[in-house]
Amino acid sequence: MTSVMPVKEKKLMDVKLGELPSWILMRNFTPKGIVGAFQRGYYRFYNKYINVKKGSIAGINMVPAAYVLFSYCLSYKELKHQRRHKFH
Amino acid sequence: MLSRVVLSAAATAAPCLRNAAFLGPGVLQATRIFHTGQPRLAPLPPLPEYGGKVRLGLIPEEFFQFLYPKTGVTGPYMLGTGLILYFLSKEIYVITPETFSTISIVGLLVYVIKKYGASIGEFIDNLNEQKIAQLEEVKQASIKQIQDAIELEKAQQALVQKRHYLFDVQRNNIAMALEVTYRERLHKVYKEVKNRLDYHISVQNMMHRKEQEHMINWVEKHVVQSISAQQEKETIAKCIADLQLLAKKAQAQPVM
Numbered sequence: 001m002t003s004v005m006p007v008k009e010k011k012l013m014d015v016k017l018g019e020l021p022s023w024i025l026m027r028n029f030t031p032k033g034i035v036g037a038f039q040r041g042y043y044r045f046y047n048k049y050i051n052v053k054k055g056s057i058a059g060i061n062m063v064p065a066a067y068v069l070f071s072y073c074l075s076y077k078e079l080k081h082q083r084r085h086k087f088h
Numbered sequence: 089m090l091s092r093v094v095l096s097a098a099a100t101a102a103p104c105l106r107n108a109a110f111l112g113p114g115v116l117q118a119t120r121i122f123h124t125g126q127p128r129l130a131p132l133p134p135l136p137e138y139g140g141k142v143r144l145g146l147i148p149e150e151f152f153q154f155l156y157p158k159t160g161v162t163g164p165y166m167l168g169t170g171l172i173l174y175f176l177s178k179e180i181y182v183i184t185p186e187t188f189s190t191i192s193i194v195g196l197l198v199y200v201i202k203k204y205g206a207s208i209g210e211f212i213d214n215l216n217e218q219k220i221a222q223l224e225e226v227k228q229a230s231i232k233q234i235q236d237a238i239e240l241e242k243a244q245q246a247l248v249q250k251r252h253y254l255f256d257v258q259r260n261n262i263a264m265a266l267e268v269t270y271r272e273r274l275h276k277v278y279k280e281v282k283n284r285l286d287y288h289i290s291v292q293n294m295m296h297r298k299e300q301e302h303m304i305n306w307v308e309k310h311v312v313q314s315i316s317a318q319q320e321k322e323t324i325a326k327c328i329a330d331l332q333l334l335a336k337k338a339q340a341q342p343v344m
Binding site for chain 1: 135136137138139140142145146148177178179180181182183184201205209213216
């Protein structure tokens with residue numbers, strides 16, 4: 001696998017599929033790095049959808065939607081018992 | 089400055105410190121360099137007008153653009169439909185009584201947002217704009233104040249150039265006052281001197297007059313005294329004889 005740039009500095013979209021494990025392992029897993037990652041993610045979302053002059057409902061809408069999905073995944077175990085068919 | 093003096097004094101006192109004296113302050117200043125990079129975000133870039141585009145109120149536009157080259161326009165919708173059917177058929181998504189309440193609530197929300205979203209957005213934008221207008225007013229007021237101060241300063245500086253008029257007028261006034269005082273005093277001196285001289289002249293005149301009168305009186309008195317009684321009678325008789333002669337002569341003439 002010949003790459004012109006070292007794997008570490010590439011963005012996720014430029015990383016080829018085979019290099020993905022090495023790329024993930026090269027990320028910064030120190031506590032400072034993890035906190036930095038959360039901060040970056042938060043500010044990316046904030047600056048794109050909320051910190052604008054004329055924000056739309058989507059900026060506020062995505063948070064409950066993500067929460068709904070997340071809580072559904074968490075409560076899937078109890079919901080499994082309410083299935084109507086036995087075999088799928 | 090003083091530290092350099094101290095260091096050079098110390099260097100002359102102890103020759104081993106001479107090299108350190110030359111290095112001292114300069115080295116400290118050379119190793120710390122601040123603000124070498126280009127200043128980013130200055131001046132602050134303005135807020136973007138609209139947020140990232142979103143379809144169906146949930147899914148960002150980038151997802152649709154990501155799938156466009158491979159699947160065209162309907163790709164993501166087909167993907168969504170397929171996923172929903174898959175979840176329903178495999179009962180990964182279980183249909184419970186909550187499903188119907190979810191559907192009603194989501195339907196109500198979508199209706200309300202579609203109907204009143206724009207007006208609520210405008211209302212909030214108005215509030216924002218009022219705040220910004222207030223701040224802008226303050227800024228403009230302060231700018232205007234400073235500009236007025238600048239103009240006042242300039243006007244006063246221009247006045248400074250015209251000070252010499254004031255000084256000329258004052259100088260002229262003082263010169264005139266001096267002239268007037270000088271002439272007044274000159275006149276006074278003249279009057280005083282004339283007064284004294286007049287006094288002497290009048291004294292002289294008076295003496296002259298008195299002497300004359302006195303002399304005349306004295307001469308008259310003596311002449312009157314010198315005429316004795318007899319001489320007076322003779323003189324009077326002679327005068328009468330002369331008058332008679334004259335009268336005869338005068339009478340005689342008109343007859344001729």
